Amino acid sequence: MKIKNNDILIKVKDVKIKFNLGKENVSGIKEYVIKLLKKELFFQEFWALKGVSLEVKKGEVFGILGFNGAGKSTLLKVIAGVLKPTEGKVIIKGKVAPLIELGAGFDMELTARENIYLNGAILGHSKKFLNEKFNEIVEFAELQEFLDVPLKNYSSGMVARIAFAIATIVDPDILIVDEILSVGDYKFQEKCKQKIENMMKKGVTIIIVSHSIQQINELCTRAVLLEKGKIKILDKTEKVVEVYEAK
């Protein structure tokens, strides 16, 4: 599928997401099954997204702001296809590189080297391609000395470096970034920012969640402010930030 300038790459149409929260404390699997059979198990419905609509065009850098629990990560997961909307629709055009949950797709018992191949395979890359890109990934992550250390002994910033390096070896049409930059140290954040800016120049569409107003201000042209699963305001970044800061 050929993508043209001005194409809408992300279309979110009245998306609602419902989670079932376990309401009672069940002490074990046996009690759970008994309660399930007796139909005594009740769930509390929780709507994390209550009808969200937005469109992002090719080449746009779009920010998502909101307090903890507002539904930002949930929205990114629906866009990435990790979560299916309970109601509504998501239409995506192009290849998506999601940087969503830190280390999702990683096996913490395995070494960084093993995880590069594992995660690369999950992202759909062949062994041959990963062999070719291996050095580039390691160099970008700057973790040469730690390649054969299990990931469980990494700091969260180190895990983020590897995740960012793997996710960005191919040029996606859409890059989805959830807060990942905040765990890296200052220097790595700068490096990621530069890489994102390079992607911007190449016309990659980016959707980014950040608690850093400065980051959103610097990178995004438009943004949305989520509040309890609803859109409070969707506009030019400066207007959205103004509303967010007044909260």
Ligand SMILES: Nc1ncnc2c1ncn2[C@@H]1O[C@H](COP(=O)(O)OP(=O)(O)OP(=O)(O)O)[C@@H](O)[C@H]1O
């Ligand atoms: N798998 C799940 N099961 C049940 N509830 C969930 C699940 N995932 C998210 N939620 C709930 O949905 C709401 C929105 O969560 P989400 O992770 O999208 O928030 P967020 O805006 O990303 O917050 P933060 O700034 O803390 O990252 C929260 O109340 C959360 O508890």
Ligand SMILES: [Mg+2]
């Ligand atoms: Mg989140």
